Amino acid sequence: MNRSCVSSRRAFLAALAVAPLSFVTLPGNGRAVDGRPLAKPIPSTGELLPVVGMGTWITFNVGDDPTARDARTDVLRAFFAAGGGMIDSSPMYGTAEAVVGSCLARLDHPKGLFSATKVWTSSTAEGLEQIAASERLWGLQRLDLFQVHNLLNWRSHLETLSAMKADGKLRYIGITTSHGRRHAELAQIMETQPIDFVQLTYNIADREAEARLLPLAAERGIAVIANRPFQGGSLIDRLQRYPLPGWAREIDCTDWSQVLLKFIVSHPAVTCAIPATSRVDHMEENMAAARGGVPDAALRRRMAADVAAL
Amino acid sequence: MDLLSYSLVDLIPFSRETYFRLFERYNVGVWPAPIIGLAIGLTALFTARRVEGKVLRAPFLLTAACWVWIGWVFQIHWHAPLSWPGTYFGIGFVLQGALMGVVLGWRPLAGAPEGTHRDPGPALWILVFALALQPLLGLVSGRPWYGLEVFGSAPDPTALATLGLLLMIRHPLRWLLSIIPLAWCLISGATLWVLSVPTWPIMPLAAALYLGVAVWPRVLGRGELE
Numbered sequence: 001m002n003r004s005c006v007s008s009r010r011a012f013l014a015a016l017a018v019a020p021l022s023f024v025t026l027p028g029n030g031r032a033v034d035g036r037p038l039a040k041p042i043p044s045t046g047e048l049l050p051v052v053g054m055g056t057w058i059t060f061n062v063g064d065d066p067t068a069r070d071a072r073t074d075v076l077r078a079f080f081a082a083g084g085g086m087i088d089s090s091p092m093y094g095t096a097e098a099v100v101g102s103c104l105a106r107l108d109h110p111k112g113l114f115s116a117t118k119v120w121t122s123s124t125a126e127g128l129e130q131i132a133a134s135e136r137l138w139g140l141q142r143l144d145l146f147q148v149h150n151l152l153n154w155r156s157h158l159e160t161l162s163a164m165k166a167d168g169k170l171r172y173i174g175i176t177t178s179h180g181r182r183h184a185e186l187a188q189i190m191e192t193q194p195i196d197f198v199q200l201t202y203n204i205a206d207r208e209a210e211a212r213l214l215p216l217a218a219e220r221g222i223a224v225i226a227n228r229p230f231q232g233g234s235l236i237d238r239l240q241r242y243p244l245p246g247w248a249r250e251i252d253c254t255d256w257s258q259v260l261l262k263f264i265v266s267h268p269a270v271t272c273a274i275p276a277t278s279r280v281d282h283m284e285e286n287m288a289a290a291r292g293g294v295p296d297a298a299l300r301r302r303m304a305a306d307v308a309a310l
Numbered sequence: 311m312d313l314l315s316y317s318l319v320d321l322i323p324f325s326r327e328t329y330f331r332l333f334e335r336y337n338v339g340v341w342p343a344p345i346i347g348l349a350i351g352l353t354a355l356f357t358a359r360r361v362e363g364k365v366l367r368a369p370f371l372l373t374a375a376c377w378v379w380i381g382w383v384f385q386i387h388w389h390a391p392l393s394w395p396g397t398y399f400g401i402g403f404v405l406q407g408a409l410m411g412v413v414l415g416w417r418p419l420a421g422a423p424e425g426t427h428r429d430p431g432p433a434l435w436i437l438v439f440a441l442a443l444q445p446l447l448g449l450v451s452g453r454p455w456y457g458l459e460v461f462g463s464a465p466d467p468t469a470l471a472t473l474g475l476l477l478m479i480r481h482p483l484r485w486l487l488s489i490i491p492l493a494w495c496l497i498s499g500a501t502l503w504v505l506s507v508p509t510w511p512i513m514p515l516a517a518a519l520y521l522g523v524a525v526w527p528r529v530l531g532r533g534e535l536e
């Protein structure tokens with residue numbers, strides 16, 4: 001085994017050394033066992049979350065189109081078959097929540113779902129309506145995580161969400177941003193508000209979060225969801241023109257998507273990444289990133305440098 | 311909403327495939343409205359002529375009705391569920407239809423000055439393009455015939471044809487009636503650009519042609535945007 005690549009048990013131990021209890025798997029060692037994917041704990045409760053979840057921006061906004069809904073049901077089936085957990089959506093994503101809800105119903109509400117959506121409105125009263133609408137659209141009595149989307153009216157929404165969490169009407173609360181926007185304000189919120197999750201853009205090419213937000217999340221015990229793992233598709237499209245570097249095989253990657261996802265989820269402070277896809281084959285590729293070896297800190301540096309040089 | 315923190319890509323929450331499927335589902339869902347729209351368009355084309363300095367109001371009023379239909383049915387009921395700006399587009403389309411009805415509906419229309427454009431002139435060319443060629447471009451892009459965007463029921467050809475019609479008349483409020491169709495040309499061009507549809511420049515170029523003909527009469531004839 002190459003020294004810069006630490007697969008399975010050693011990756012697990014290395015991650016533990018960097019951030020205690022920040023990287024664990026479902027029962028067994030660092031390599032997935034029983035066909036189950038790698039998972040990390042949500043710091044505020046210790047509940048395990050598979051490290052690869054999925055997003056729904058664009059890909060699940062297909063309206064009433066029966067053909068497209070059939071195709072998305074297949075994508076969700078593949079997600080759960082591979083041990084997927086978090087599905088992230090938002091009222092901003094058109095019909096995505098309704099489509100997720102109808103696919104979940106068709107799959108008979110598979111086990112393992114961790115439902116995450118957002119509140120996206122400048123009006124506090126409308127926020128309550130959105131929350132109720134999301135529960136209806138997903139077909140769930142209670143969603144796991146509500147996040148304030150893009151910091152919009154965050155003070156007021158966080159108050160509402162905290163009260164709902166205290167009443168047991170939702171399980172976790174969080175806040176989101178993307179594209180590196182408003183990181184200073186996000187840091188302030190992370191420092192002062194009792195949130196469980198933060199969602200931000202983090203991938204091998206967009207690494208601003210490493211400087212302040214990721215260490216802050218680790219320090220404050222906040223779970224991190226990494227959005228735009230493929231820069232909305234443009235990063236992976238660009239990288240696919242190049243052959244996989246030699247080290248990719250050492251961490252069990254057969255595809256660029258796995259390289260990109262393993263880079264993200266091997267950061268000790270990141271809890272999960274949420275790539276979006278409309279295709280079953282891509283879903284299978286992405287979910288394979290939650291298995292096999294994970295890069296250590298040295299290999300992570302090399303991965304970032306090699307990709308930057310392409 | 312903090313609109314300034316959003317980029318164009320954030321405002322288009324669907325894929326090209328979903329956008330094209332929207333027109334397929336809409337055309338089938340509102341059938342035979344697309345055929346009626348086309349018939350209205352052909353009527354507009356054949357009645358939109360300057361005769362002794364005057365232009366019939368019929369093509370303008372028929373087109374106004376199409377704007378209201380597209381705003382209410384296409385934008386608000388079909389497009390908006392996929393994309394929240396669709397509601398605002400719908401309001402804009404209904405407003406355009408109402409404006410055309412109110413501004414152009416109650417007195418005879420003066421034609422653009424004789425000799426403004428040599429016939430068939432840019433106005434008729436735009437009309438013919440919007441009615442016949444623009445929908446066919448969809449076929450070239452591999453879209454099925456039942457998913458084509460046609461005058462009267464789809465926004466792009468209707469906005470373009472409206473600009474063609476407006477070039478035919480002389481009216482103090484022509485500039486007002488041009489705002490929403492021109493804005494739609496830019497919005498549509500931007501949407502298709504984000505979706506990487508190769509025909510995206512058509513609508514912005516048509517808007518530029520309209521402004522060229524209307525604002526710079528010395529360069530391209532003697533039309534003017536009063």
Ligand SMILES: NC(=O)c1ccc[n+]([C@@H]2O[C@H](COP(=O)([O-])OP(=O)(O)OC[C@H]3O[C@@H](n4cnc5c(N)ncnc54)[C@H](OP(=O)(O)O)[C@@H]3O)[C@@H](O)[C@H]2O)c1
Pocket residue numbers: 054055056057058059088089149150176177178199226227228229230231232233234236257274275276277278279281282283285286
């Ligand atoms: N402010 C916020 O809260 C915020 C902002 C941005 C994103 N998000 C969340 O984060 C999620 C992910 O971000 P994103 O959707 O913008 O972008 P992304 O996940 O970085 O990229 C999605 C694109 O990657 C392609 N793709 C996926 N898997 C692939 C594979 N294995 N091989 C090749 N291409 C692949 C998909 O195309 P195919 O469909 O062809 O597979 C899709 O076009 C969103 O869906 C959303 O839930 C939240």
